[in-house]
Amino acid sequence: xxxxxDVQRTSDETKLTIRRSLDINSAPALADxxxxxxxxxxxxxxxxxxxxxxxxxxGVAALVKLYKxxxxxxxxxxxxxxxxxxxxxxKLLRMDKVFNL
Amino acid sequence: MVATIRLxxxxxxxxxxxxVRAVAEAARLVSGSPxxxxxxxxxxxxxxxxxxxxxxxxxxxxxEIFNNVAIHAxxxxxxxxxxxxxxxxxxxxxIEVRDxxxxxDIEDVAQLPAELxxxxxxxxxxxxxIAKTMLDEMTYVPGPPNLWRLCKRLSxxxxxxxxx
Numbered sequence: 001x002x003x004x005x006d007v008q009r010t011s012d013e014t015k016l017t018i019r020r021s022l023d024i025n026s027a028p029a030l031a032d033x034x035x036x037x038x039x040x041x042x043x044x045x046x047x048x049x050x051x052x053x054x055x056x057x058x059g060v061a062a063l064v065k066l067y068k069x070x071x072x073x074x075x076x077x078x079x080x081x082x083x084x085x086x087x088x089x090x091k092l093l094r095m096d097k098v099f100n101l
Numbered sequence: 102m103v104a105t106i107r108l109x110x111x112x113x114x115x116x117x118x119x120x121v122r123a124v125a126e127a128a129r130l131v132s133g134s135p136x137x138x139x140x141x142x143x144x145x146x147x148x149x150x151x152x153x154x155x156x157x158x159x160x161x162x163x164x165e166i167f168n169n170v171a172i173h174a175x176x177x178x179x180x181x182x183x184x185x186x187x188x189x190x191x192x193x194x195x196i197e198v199r200d201x202x203x204x205x206d207i208e209d210v211a212q213l214p215a216e217l218x219x220x221x222x223x224x225x226x227x228x229x230x231i232a233k234t235m236l237d238e239m240t241y242v243p244g245p246p247n248l249w250r251l252c253k254r255l256s257x258x259x260x261x262x263x264x265x
Contacts (some may be wrong), residue, residue, distance in 0.1 A: 001147070014253075018141070020145070020147055020148060020149060021118075021149055021165065023117075024117070024168045024171075025114055025115055025117060025118070029171075038140075051145075053148055053150070053151060054121075054148035054149045054151060054160065054164070054226070056161070056164045056165060056168060056231075057165060057168070057225075057228040057231055058168065061155075061223075061224045061225055061227070062226060064222045064223065064224050065224055067219075067222065068222065068224075071219060083149045084151065084152050084157065085149075085152075085160065085161060086156070086158045088157050088161070088262075089161060089231065090233065092225075092231060092234050093213065093219045093227060093230075093231070095180040095215075095217065095222065096219055097217075098218060098219060098222060
């Protein structure tokens with residue numbers, strides 16, 4: 001069974017895959033990963049949400065933190081594969097345009 | 102005909118997945134959204150099958166209210182129960198959530214910024230906004246017991262949420 005999230009680093013990209021539910025119970029563990037990713041000042045980050053089924057406001061907050069952290073370090077960040085409930089939440093919060101979903 | 106489902110869980114986040122699964126399945130009974138084929142070996146058994154806009158609205162709102170009760174009413178310490186009563190009819194769901202914790206000041210919830218850009222992306226205070234926007238009606242009556250009442254109708258769903 002696949003982990004709730006994993007990080008793959010290549011020479012020019014950091015890819016973060018998040019699965020199942022990103023919520024108040026899973027967001028704290030992801031926040032640790034996010035701090036580590038931001039600390040490396042990556043030039044390109046890809047967040048793959050194609051396996052993400054559910055998100056709540058805590059999960060959104062974690063992704064906003066990653067987005068701001070990467071951008072303020074001068075990096076580019078792409079959020080890809082958003083579907084179903086998570087896409088509805090980003091649209092409701094009007095973040096779909098900022099995140100270019 | 103109205104069917105009623107009652108579930109009581111201890112008031113901590115540990116029991117959140119049980120409550121969320123129950124609400125998701127209840128919403129599905131109203132929306133008629135078919136389940137993914139459970140025999141398909143490529144489907145993750147832990148996946149959450151929430152695709153229909155009605156199920157999306159109900160589950161999204163409920164998750165935020167459960168979080169609110171566990172964090173604000175019970176201060177992440179538990180010490181009481183979260184009583185969930187789900188009333189299903191042919192075209193609507195009403196979920197009542199009761200707790201015996203601290204009352205929540207719903208008037209104190211901050212508004213999201215009118216214009217959203219990279220600078221103004223919020224990192225908190227979104228939960229009540231999500232719940233309210235997803236539902237047709239949401240009321241809160243401070244207690245004890247505190248009572249959240251969430252209502253969603255199938256007929257208004259397409260307009261409010263839209264298909265993704």
